[in-house]
Amino acid sequence: MIKPLRVLALALALAAAPACASLPLGQTRIENPIAAARTLDQRAYALLHAYAAIVEEATDIVRDPAAPVAFKRALSQAERAATPAAETLGIAVRAYVQARADFEAASGETQPALQRAATAMTIAAQRLSEALAAAETPIAELEGMVRAHRG
Amino acid sequence: MSNLILQVQLLLAALSAFLPFVPEAQRTRAAAFLDLAAQALAAGSAVASNIDDLAKKLAAVRADVEAMAANGHAMTEAEMDAALARVRSASMAFRAALAEAG
Numbered sequence: 407m408i409k410p411l412r413v414l415a416l417a418l419a420l421a422a423a424p425a426c427a428s429l430p431l432g433q434t435r436i437e438n439p440i441a442a443a444r445t446l447d448q449r450a451y452a453l454l455h456a457y458a459a460i461v462e463e464a465t466d467i468v469r470d471p472a473a474p475v476a477f478k479r480a481l482s483q484a485e486r487a488a489t490p491a492a493e494t495l496g497i498a499v500r501a502y503v504q505a506r507a508d509f510e511a512a513s514g515e516t517q518p519a520l521q522r523a524a525t526a527m528t529i530a531a532q533r534l535s536e537a538l539a540a541a542e543t544p545i546a547e548l549e550g551m552v553r554a555h556r557g
Numbered sequence: 558m559s560n561l562i563l564q565v566q567l568l569l570a571a572l573s574a575f576l577p578f579v580p581e582a583q584r585t586r587a588a589a590f591l592d593l594a595a596q597a598l599a600a601g602s603a604v605a606s607n608i609d610d611l612a613k614k615l616a617a618v619r620a621d622v623e624a625m626a627a628n629g630h631a632m633t634e635a636e637m638d639a640a641l642a643r644v645r646s647a648s649m650a651f652r653a654a655l656a657e658a659g
Binding site: 435437438439440441442443444445447448450451452454455456457458459460461462463464465466468469471478482485489492493496499500503504506507 | 610611612614615616618619621622623625626629630631632633634636637638640641643644645646647648650651652654655657658
């Protein structure tokens with residue numbers, strides 16, 4: 407049980423931490439798209455596409471009649487929690503992209519208009535940053551779980 | 558078989574990355590859910606999945622993002638809408654597969 411939990415910890419770190427560029431699994435290397443992003447919006451884009459790819463693979467597992475029912479149930483619970491969260495992230499990044507476009511459009515406007523656009527963009531960026539940072543939280547939680555299981 | 562188990566755990570772990578978005582009361586169920594999955598995997602039943610498929614998909618996304626980062630590309634609303642649409646489409650297919658599986 408310890409080895410799978412180690413892999414679980416590594417995999418979660420890969421999925422959520424931008425510092426991890428990739429994870430070797432046997433002869434296959436799993437890339438972390440989020441690590442390649444340089445901006446908040448690129449990171450959100452990478453996270454959404456990576457999540458979609460994961461759900462696509464999870465679908466194949468669910469379609470397999472040989473897959474354990476309990477595991478399918480666990481995947482279902484995870485997906486039901488994760489997809490609304492991904493949609494929330496999508497809304498946050500869309501608001502940020504719109505605010506940034508408004509700011510750029512206001513660059514030739516009056517100072518008050520420009521200030522309003524800058525404030526809106528700052529708020530949107532903060533919300534997006536918080537949404538992304540929240541995805542990294544489970545790393546510490548999982549490390550605690552691994553330690554508990556080892557104990 | 559061990560590779561299959563590792564892949565499934567990778568999928569599960571990555572799904573778990575989104576759990577902090579949900580209310581704390583539900584988030585605390587993550588441990589139970591992970592334990593359940595670990596038990597299912599430990600049983601050693603056949604789980605048909607393809608690690609190469611996931612690796613290719615993630616590598617494609619990474620290449621896309623790398624090019625955007627190198628060019629200083631700012632994401633457009635259309636690109637974000639497409640990303641979110643892919644998530645929704647994948648989710649719908651997943652839930653349909655679950656319904657079919659009973």
